[in-house]
Amino acid sequence: MEISVKPNESVRAMLVDSGYSNTAIDYYLNQPDMGSLADADHVSELTGQCGDTMKIFLKMNNDIIENAKIQVLGCPGAISAAMVCMEMIKGQSIEYARTITDRDIFRKLIEIPDQKQHCIRLAVKTMNKALDEITQAQPAAV
Template identity: 55%
Template sequence: MTQIQAATPEDTKGIEEMLTASGYSRTAINYYINKPHMGQIADPDITSQMTGSCGDTMGIYIKMDNGVVGDAKYQVMGCAGAISAAMAVVDLIKGKDLDYARTIDDGVVFNVLEEIPVKKHHCIQLAVKTLHKALDAYRLKKSA
């Protein structure tokens, strides 16, 4: 997947207006525009990729640091809902241990985003499922 670039300042106002009219909160819009955790991590300890029912695809890359998530990034080929949900997940797990990260669910992410259109709630589910898939595979590998 290729990294999606952040919007230029000239584009930002129109994008904000469109997303606000569509039902996105200021928080979700900021995640989408700034994409603070978009990209890959060199030599990640944990990775996973999933494609949602809508065709959005995301991959997660996690680097551990003394038992906690030191860094995490997503690559997302998808809509504003998918991008904002993935960015929120990273904010929730950075600096936390894997047991805490595994407790993250759709409701927790929705609360961070504050509001996204109902038709985009599956984007939150995709971000959470991608995280859980990565964590489950990592635990299985560590226990083998």
């Protein structure tokens, strides 16, 4: 008798065994904010020390992040952290987005392996790099 296992079930089992929470795994499997925005007002990219690369696309409405998408070339930790980061900044002001920390993202993910903590830092650094570039490009208030 052959037992059929769906691909997502086997991936989920491997990730659970590796130390990922079901919440982190859901972000990795569903990838709700993976992709690009054709009408993005700003695009920024960052490669981490591990080689994972994130490219963020932001649609702005004054100082509000109207929409955010991200492309990630990386591991499940990088993808799940990037998805949480995008979810947290959508509809928020630049000022609020700057307050998001590694700890905030970790709390939403609940658990990822210790050796993947740098993935969270990369997501936050990529976001902050884009926010810095947006702020520097804005004309000074008169």
